[in-house]
Amino acid sequence: MDTFASLMEGFSIALTPINLLWALCGVTVGTAIGVLPGLGPGLTIALLLPITYKVEPTSAFILFAGIYYGAMYGGSTTSILINTPGESASIVTSIEGHKMARRGRAGAALATAAWGSFVAGTLGTLGITFLAHPVVEFALKFGPAEYFSLMILCFVTVSAVLGASTLRGLTALSLGLFFGLIGVDLQTGQARYHFGILELLDGISVLIVAVGLFAIGETLHLAATKKQEDDVIELDGPVGMTKEDWRRSWKPWLRGALFGFPIGAMPAGGAEIPTFLSYYTEKKLSKHADEFGNGAIEGVAGPEAANNASAAGVLVPLLTLGLPTSATAAIMLSAFTSYGINPGPQLLQTQGQLVWTLIASLFIGNVMLLVLNLPLVRVWVKLLKIPAPMMYAGILIFSTIGTYGISRSVMDLVLLYIVGFIGFLMRRFEFPTAPVIIGMILGPMAEQEFRRAMTISNGDMMIFLSKPISVGLLAIALLALIGPHVWSWFRRKEAAA
Amino acid sequence: MSNTRREFLMAGAAAGAALSMGGFAQPARAQAIKSLEVFVPAAPGGGWDATGRAIEAAMRADGIMSEFKFEHAPGAGGMTGLPRFINGKKGQGNAVMIGGMVMVGAGAVAKSPVTIANVTPLARLTGEAMVIVVPEASPHKSIGDLIAALKKDPKAVSWAGGSAGGSDHIFAGMLAKSQGVDPRSVAYVAFAGGGPAQAALLGNQVTAGVSGYGEFEEQIKAGKLRALAVSGETGQSGVKSLKEQGINVVLYNWRGVFGAPGISDAQRKELIGLFDKMVAGPSWKKTLETRGWDGIYLSGDAYGKYVTEEIGRITGILKELGLAA
Numbered sequence: 157m158d159t160f161a162s163l164m165e166g167f168s169i170a171l172t173p174i175n176l177l178w179a180l181c182g183v184t185v186g187t188a189i190g191v192l193p194g195l196g197p198g199l200t201i202a203l204l205l206p207i208t209y210k211v212e213p214t215s216a217f218i219l220f221a222g223i224y225y226g227a228m229y230g231g232s233t234t235s236i237l238i239n240t241p242g243e244s245a246s247i248v249t250s251i252e253g254h255k256m257a258r259r260g261r262a263g264a265a266l267a268t269a270a271w272g273s274f275v276a277g278t279l280g281t282l283g284i285t286f287l288a289h290p291v292v293e294f295a296l297k298f299g300p301a302e303y304f305s306l307m308i309l310c311f312v313t314v315s316a317v318l319g320a321s322t323l324r325g326l327t328a329l330s331l332g333l334f335f336g337l338i339g340v341d342l343q344t345g346q347a348r349y350h351f352g353i354l355e356l357l358d359g360i361s362v363l364i365v366a367v368g369l370f371a372i373g374e375t376l377h378l379a380a381t382k383k384q385e386d387d388v389i390e391l392d393g394p395v396g397m398t399k400e401d402w403r404r405s406w407k408p409w410l411r412g413a414l415f416g417f418p419i420g421a422m423p424a425g426g427a428e429i430p431t432f433l434s435y436y437t438e439k440k441l442s443k444h445a446d447e448f449g450n451g452a453i454e455g456v457a458g459p460e461a462a463n464n465a466s467a468a469g470v471l472v473p474l475l476t477l478g479l480p481t482s483a484t485a486a487i488m489l490s491a492f493t494s495y496g497i498n499p500g501p502q503l504l505q506t507q508g509q510l511v512w513t514l515i516a517s518l519f520i521g522n523v524m525l526l527v528l529n530l531p532l533v534r535v536w537v538k539l540l541k542i543p544a545p546m547m548y549a550g551i552l553i554f555s556t557i558g559t560y561g562i563s564r565s566v567m568d569l570v571l572l573y574i575v576g577f578i579g580f581l582m583r584r585f586e587f588p589t590a591p592v593i594i595g596m597i598l599g600p601m602a603e604q605e606f607r608r609a610m611t612i613s614n615g616d617m618m619i620f621l622s623k624p625i626s627v628g629l630l631a632i633a634l635l636a637l638i639g640p641h642v643w644s645w646f647r648r649k650e651a652a653a
Numbered sequence: 654m655s656n657t658r659r660e661f662l663m664a665g666a667a668a669g670a671a672l673s674m675g676g677f678a679q680p681a682r683a684q685a686i687k688s689l690e691v692f693v694p695a696a697p698g699g700g701w702d703a704t705g706r707a708i709e710a711a712m713r714a715d716g717i718m719s720e721f722k723f724e725h726a727p728g729a730g731g732m733t734g735l736p737r738f739i740n741g742k743k744g745q746g747n748a749v750m751i752g753g754m755v756m757v758g759a760g761a762v763a764k765s766p767v768t769i770a771n772v773t774p775l776a777r778l779t780g781e782a783m784v785i786v787v788p789e790a791s792p793h794k795s796i797g798d799l800i801a802a803l804k805k806d807p808k809a810v811s812w813a814g815g816s817a818g819g820s821d822h823i824f825a826g827m828l829a830k831s832q833g834v835d836p837r838s839v840a841y842v843a844f845a846g847g848g849p850a851q852a853a854l855l856g857n858q859v860t861a862g863v864s865g866y867g868e869f870e871e872q873i874k875a876g877k878l879r880a881l882a883v884s885g886e887t888g889q890s891g892v893k894s895l896k897e898q899g900i901n902v903v904l905y906n907w908r909g910v911f912g913a914p915g916i917s918d919a920q921r922k923e924l925i926g927l928f929d930k931m932v933a934g935p936s937w938k939k940t941l942e943t944r945g946w947d948g949i950y951l952s953g954d955a956y957g958k959y960v961t962e963e964i965g966r967i968t969g970i971l972k973e974l975g976l977a978a
Contacts, residue, residue: 202698209710299858300842340729342843345762345818345976354736357729357763423852473848477855478871480848487698489848493867494703496943500871564725608842612811612859 163285166512170520175218179517182219183524186226187532190242191234193367193558197227197243198484205487208494214510216495218517220488221471225277225518228427228467229525232269232460233532236262237539238551240371240558244362245427245463247593248435250370251317252448252455259451262540263395266533268405268453269460271397274526275406276413276461280468281518283417284475291469292476295422300608301619303424305629307602310429312636313436314595319449319588328587331578332595335360336603343607355567362428362596364559368572369589371555373579375548380580395534405457408438412461420469423481424605427466428597434458436636468518475511477501685746686923688720692742692750694734696727701751704778704908707940708931715934717927730759730819736767742913746920749775753908754820754963761968761977762818773912773921774960776928776952779941780905782885783824784866784892786878788857796881796898799861800832807838813850814863817843818976820906821850821863823967824884826974827902828895836973854878865906866890867945885947905949907963909956925952 169175189195201220208216231246236253249269256265283291298306318325338349339359350356397405415430415437438454439445448455473479478499480486492499497507504511542550559572582589613619620626691708695701705723712718726734731752742748752769760768785796793799803810807829814821822843826836842859844850847868854862855877862869862878866889872878873892880892884904888894895902912924931937932950941948951959971977 199697202696202702205698205702206706296852296856299853299856340763340816342816342845345816345822347763354729354733354763354765357732358727423849473852477851479851479855480846481852486846486848490698490703493944498871501875501877502871604843608844611840611842614808614840 162512166516169513170516178215178218182222183226186223187230190227190230248431248459255451268457270529272409272461273464275409276465277522279413280465300605304605305626309633313432316436316439317590329591329595332592333599336596336599368575369579372576376580377583408454408458409461412458413465416462416465417469420466421472430462431459434462690748694731711936714936731756744915750911774957775910777909779946780907780949781865782883811840811859813859
């Protein structure tokens with residue numbers, strides 16, 4: 157009841173015209189930067205930090221939160237339309253989303269992404285409102301051993317994107333693991349595989365590899381192989397979602413939110429892992445498993461919901477404990493400190509009104525984003541009417557500018573095109589590209605967590621089997637890995653008998 | 654795109670500054686430096702960026718300098734940006750780079766061909782003491798308890814902090830060395846920043862933690878983490894320093910400004926003059942207060958000597974940690 161009253165007070169402040177205007181401004185900017193590959197919410201908020209010298213705290217945070225949520229919405233658009241993920245949490249979306257677009261179902265893909273984002277964003281915000289404390293307590297139980305076991309579970313999800321040949325899929329995964337090794341090792345400070353190039357010390361951005369493999373590689377491949385006259389994608393069916401689409405989408409939305417929110421709240425959870433888990437789950441549960449790889453709507457609905465719910469999850473440790481668990485959260489934290497507000501365990505007590513207004517504005521921002529994005533679907537699908545050669549040229553320019561925007565480094569552009577060429581070769585020789593990304597994201601995380609766990613346990617491997625959560629995760633991973641084989645073996649035996 | 658937005662914001666900030674000056678006329682300035690180019694070898698939003706912005710805000714408000722241009726070159730603890738600053742701004746009298754103790758360590762660990770010794774030291778602006786904490790439920794009640802455990806079996810005491818070779822690791826290594834424990838045997842667990850390290854401490858995953866005091870301050874106040882000692886000359890907020898507890902280890906994570914290489918002595922003096930003036934003004938003092946920064950100001954030759962000493966001391970401990978050659 158107390159929570160409810162505080163929330164209502166928050167709404168009364170968030171609904172003032174000036175704050176509504178800030179929220180609108182935030183979600184619009186957020187959607188725009190989400191659409192641009194490269195420019196993410198963290199960098200945008202950082203560039204806007206100087207406004208903290210002029211604008212009052214409530215308004216500034218409403219603006220920042222709007223940008224953050226908006227970017228999660230916008231990221232899916234280019235993933236679906238032109239196979240160019242706007243930020244790393246939308247990488248999985250592009251796997252099925254772009255296939256849907258190529259089949260003329262771009263409108264449905266965009267709509268299920270928008271609705272899924274809305275549903276998950278709202279559920280996530282409800283989670284912040286009512287479940288923040290239990291969720292953060294659960295999240296803190298995750299230490300290096302538990303994270304490592306979670307990563308092991310995530311590696312099982314690679315099997316969902318391996319494609320027809322396991323050998324090729326695993327080769328692609330290894331390439332991703334190698335990309336992930338490049339740069340300074342956190343645990344020893346030593347540089348690995350940097351070939352004397354200073355820019356490589358911080359490693360290669362996942363986004364550059366994703367854009368290189370998906371957008372540049374794909375474009376080069378299409379330009380090299382296809383006849384270009386007949387390559388305008390015709391829309392198939394209505395622009396929005398059909399009844400069937402709704403029926404197939406709502407469960408993935410809810411499941412996606414269930415993955416996204418708690419993992420987002422974990423200090424080392426992030427937004428990508430829930431999207432992998434969601435994609436894998438949807439593929440396994442779908443009645444249309446054969447459509448996966450060819451544009452299954454569940455493969456868009458689930459991961460998109462997961463990444464939006466994780467955005468809400470990230471705010472949980474920030475608002476309850478003052479813990480920034482993502483780059484964007486860290487920058488929002490520095491905005492707090494430039495107001496002389498110290499976010500910490502007492503934030504809710506000392507700045508209750510600010511926090512509740514912020515939460516109220518998240519609910520409002522979510523509605524605004526839906527209202528803003530649904531009509532835009534009609535505009536976006538028109539993009540696909542652009543003739544292929546111009547479209548390819550556009551994608552190349554768009555990706556190049558976006559990549560340059562990440563750090564304004566020429567080195568990044570060189571890398572983008574090297575990776576793009578590798579992507580072209582991979583497409584040409586039928587290697588799947590998604591495992592590269594998964595390997596690159598999971599590999600370094602798994603390695604670091606493993607070594608942290610080993611340092612803490614003084615080299616004793618039993619640490620993974622002596623903690624209940626860790627054991628549970630490993631058991632699920634084992635089950636997911638061998639379960640289907642055992643199952644089909646029994647079925648065959650039965651059929652033979 | 655970001656530039657236009659920045660200019661727009663700056664115009665806003667300038668207008669604000671002008672308003673806050675009220676009816677007072679700006680003091681006449683007869684200096685040659687018309688605008689300051691601030692080079693931040695880190696991403697926007699971090700500590701060095703915050704220092705740069707605070708300089709901008711204070712100089713503007715006190716009418717010391719009104720035109721600023723920012724450039725960011727993030728990466729590798731400043732080691733990606735440093736060569737760019739050295740090559741791009743050589744001899745340029747109005748360019749300043751933000752840097753600090755972190756850069757000294759990063760240069761040694763990355764075995765970079767250029768280091769902070771290749772730029773011109775201007776002034777040390779702020780310093781932050783480090784703090785050693787344990788989780789609320791820890792059996793270690795004092796720094797003596799923790800040291801006893803460390804001496805008994807260094808491998809059994811895990812330390813959470815930022816990246817290996819960074820200020821947190823350096824501090825843990827210095828403490829171990831002062832107690833006759835081999836710094837290389839310290840079970841240091843590196844996390845990507847203060848947030849994840851705090852989470853590991855709050856979740857009771859590690860024995861102890863090291864970080865800048867500000868990073869842990871709120872958790873200490875809330876009683877979730879117990880502060881055992883700080884690394885400054887003297888204690889702060891009721892926490893005694895190591896020195897006060899009889900352990901001679903003093904370390905500040907300091908931040909300062911550097912000029913381009915190859916600038917003339919007159920240019921150097923002029924730049925130093927700007928910062929001398931800024932530090933004496935009211936706005937900078939207020940910034941230190943709201944940000945909770947320790948204003949350990951040092952400029953000119955004294956600062957140059959300090960930087961040289963720090964390079965020797967920090968490279969030395971990194972060698973003993975086995976991280977630098």
